[in-house]
Amino acid sequence: MNNIQVALGRSEQVPNSNTTWNWKVLLADDDPIFHKIGHAKLNGIGFDGHEMETFNSNNYQSTCLFLQENPDTAIVVLDIHMDDESTGYKVIDFIRKNLKNSEVRILLYTGDSHIKSEESMLDSYAISGYLSKLNSDPGQLLTKVKLALRSYSDIRNAKKLGQSNSELEKEVAVHTRQLLDLSAKLQSEVIKRKKTEDELKNTNDNLEAEILRRTKAADDAKTEAIKASQAKTEFLSRMSHELRTPLNAILGFSQLLLVDKKTTLTERQNESVDQINIAGKHLLYLVSEILDLSKIEAGKLTVNLDAVNVIPIVENCLLTMQQTALHRNIKLEFEEHQQDLWIMADEVRVKQVILNLVSNAIKYGPVEDTIRISAQLTKGHVDIGVFDNGKGIDQKMQEYLYTPFERCKNTESDVEGTGVGLAITKELMELMHGKVQFENLQPHGCRFTLSFPKVNL
Amino acid sequence: MKEDDLSFLVIDDDPASLALVKATLGQANYSNVDLFDDPIKAQKSYQNKSYDILILDLRMPLLSGFDILKEINEIHKTRPRTIVLTAQVEADTADKALALGAKKVLFKPYNVKELVQEVRSQIEALASAG
Numbered sequence: 254m255n256n257i258q259v260a261l262g263r264s265e266q267v268p269n270s271n272t273t274w275n276w277k278v279l280l281a282d283d284d285p286i287f288h289k290i291g292h293a294k295l296n297g298i299g300f301d302g303h304e305m306e307t308f309n310s311n312n313y314q315s316t317c318l319f320l321q322e323n324p325d326t327a328i329v330v331l332d333i334h335m336d337d338e339s340t341g342y343k344v345i346d347f348i349r350k351n352l353k354n355s356e357v358r359i360l361l362y363t364g365d366s367h368i369k370s371e372e373s374m375l376d377s378y379a380i381s382g383y384l385s386k387l388n389s390d391p392g393q394l395l396t397k398v399k400l401a402l403r404s405y406s407d408i409r410n411a412k413k414l415g416q417s418n419s420e421l422e423k424e425v426a427v428h429t430r431q432l433l434d435l436s437a438k439l440q441s442e443v444i445k446r447k448k449t450e451d452e453l454k455n456t457n458d459n460l461e462a463e464i465l466r467r468t469k470a471a472d473d474a475k476t477e478a479i480k481a482s483q484a485k486t487e488f489l490s491r492m493s494h495e496l497r498t499p500l501n502a503i504l505g506f507s508q509l510l511l512v513d514k515k516t517t518l519t520e521r522q523n524e525s526v527d528q529i530n531i532a533g534k535h536l537l538y539l540v541s542e543i544l545d546l547s548k549i550e551a552g553k554l555t556v557n558l559d560a561v562n563v564i565p566i567v568e569n570c571l572l573t574m575q576q577t578a579l580h581r582n583i584k585l586e587f588e589e590h591q592q593d594l595w596i597m598a599d600e601v602r603v604k605q606v607i608l609n610l611v612s613n614a615i616k617y618g619p620v621e622d623t624i625r626i627s628a629q630l631t632k633g634h635v636d637i638g639v640f641d642n643g644k645g646i647d648q649k650m651q652e653y654l655y656t657p658f659e660r661c662k663n664t665e666s667d668v669e670g671t672g673v674g675l676a677i678t679k680e681l682m683e684l685m686h687g688k689v690q691f692e693n694l695q696p697h698g699c700r701f702t703l704s705f706p707k708v709n710l
Numbered sequence: 711m712k713e714d715d716l717s718f719l720v721i722d723d724d725p726a727s728l729a730l731v732k733a734t735l736g737q738a739n740y741s742n743v744d745l746f747d748d749p750i751k752a753q754k755s756y757q758n759k760s761y762d763i764l765i766l767d768l769r770m771p772l773l774s775g776f777d778i779l780k781e782i783n784e785i786h787k788t789r790p791r792t793i794v795l796t797a798q799v800e801a802d803t804a805d806k807a808l809a810l811g812a813k814k815v816l817f818k819p820y821n822v823k824e825l826v827q828e829v830r831s832q833i834e835a836l837a838s839a840g
Binding site: 497 | 724727729734795797818821822823
């Protein structure tokens with residue numbers, strides 16, 4: 254837009270001119286006197302802030318040459334009669350047809366008396382005025398030249414404006430094209446984005462389908478796992494029942510052999526029957542443990558809580574384990590304790606957890622050791638502690654202590670057991686609102702502690 | 711009441727269990743014992759004969775101990791007195807058997823001395839009932 258405003262300025266009125274320029278006025282006449290008069294009347298006269306500058310030519314050739322070389326000539330004061338009586342008309346033809354210069358203003362100037370009237374001259378030739386040498390008034394020349402200059406200036410401006418318009422139109426066309434390009438680009442961008450969006454949506458849909466699929470797979474896996482777990486629980490329960498029937502006969506007959514007064518067994522036979530009985534009872538214990546575990550896993554293990562005195566239960570357990578301890582030269586020692594310590598618990602289960610800890614201490618502790626059992630009243634609790642002098646349990650192993658089938662000793666251990674005892678102990682203690690804790694002791698040994706809620710009588 | 715006068719019916723599909731009951735009773739000098747490892751055959755027997763003591767397993771094919779308990783109490787009102795021996799150690803099993811008229815439930819493996827004691831206390835109960 255800027256260049257258009259500049260184009261409308263006066264400084265641009267005449268092409269190829271910089272800061273100062275003049276209105277070029279060509280005096281075409283074979284009479285040198287007219288050159289002088291014209292120069293005197295016109296040269297240096299200001300019009301619209303610029304001066305007029307006169308040039309001379311004296312025939313068709315010099316006139317045409319000047320005009321060809323100076324397309325910015327504003328005015329030609331043209332003598333019709335130079336080389337011959339129609340030179341002026343030829344010059345006009347040359348200007349308008351050959352040079353195709355429709356801007357330069359032509360003032361015809363002639364001394365011929367039989368020349369056509371000014372009006373007819375204006376009609377016939379594209380000229381701006383007509384001067385007669387016969388009644389030449391110097392003021393008339395200047396007036397006519399200025400009028401012609403005004404006309405020239407208007408034409409130039411109109412042309413500039415036209416040019417500006419066309420430039421503007423070009424500009425508009427360029428911008429329109431740019432806009433169209435932009436629009437097309439935008440449209441393709443929109444299409445591209447729409448495509449991307451579609452793809453995204455597609456991906457999204459696929460993801461959703463994938464998520465649904467995986468969720469279903471996870472659900473299926475969960476259902477499978479639950480089924481498998483139920484099957485395992487059922488199997489454990491069935492197995493426990495099935496094993497009890499043959500055990501019944503094994504234990505029953507060995508008991509009969511021992512109590513039968515009619516048959517006398519040799520000492521060796523008696524020992525053998527004893528062994529059958531011990532092994533059978535152990536097997537029964539394992540079977541019971543497995544049944545307990547299956548109940549824990551099915552959430553069916555229950556306890557009957559009642560106020561019980563824990564001291565006789567501990568004593569009873571120690572009596573039960575006496576024989577087993579002796580086999581490993583282990584002494585069981587009940588530390589000094591109160592006569593009665595009442596706890597809220599299930600008597601059968603209390604016996605089970607104490608037996609489990611004592612039997613573990615016997616099995617896993619060192620031989621020829623003393624296992625000490627303590628019974629103490631602490632804040633709101635009765636703690637039953639089972640100590641041995643063994644090497645304790647690695648920190649690393651401790652986290653698996655209460656996990657079923659994770660036996661702390663390595664699997665090649667020759668110590669028998671199912672690895673569910675402590676898992677059951679923990680579960681039972683929790684059911685009885687108590688807890689079981691383990692700690693290694695310094696410099697050696699370890700302690701399991703059972704904490705039961707005490708009863709105030 | 712002399713031991714030989716008392717009649718026993720023992721039903722258990724496991725022959726070893728049956729043999730153990732027979733040996734246990736034999737050691738306690740009870741010899742009038744009918745043993746069945748087939749509950750259907752046992753059914754025919756108790757339908758025709760009245761026993762003093764019934765020693766009964768629960769889980770058996772074709773005819774369960776529960777079925778037998780139901781039926782035998784329909785046929786014979788006061789006897790036999792029934793001791794159930796079962797490997798099904800759940801508390802509700804015992805409750806169900808007692809509700810159907812069993813006098814005592816012992817879980818396998820039971821202590822043979824305990825079985826003998828239980829037999830004796832049931833015989834005493836029979837005697838006092840006349």
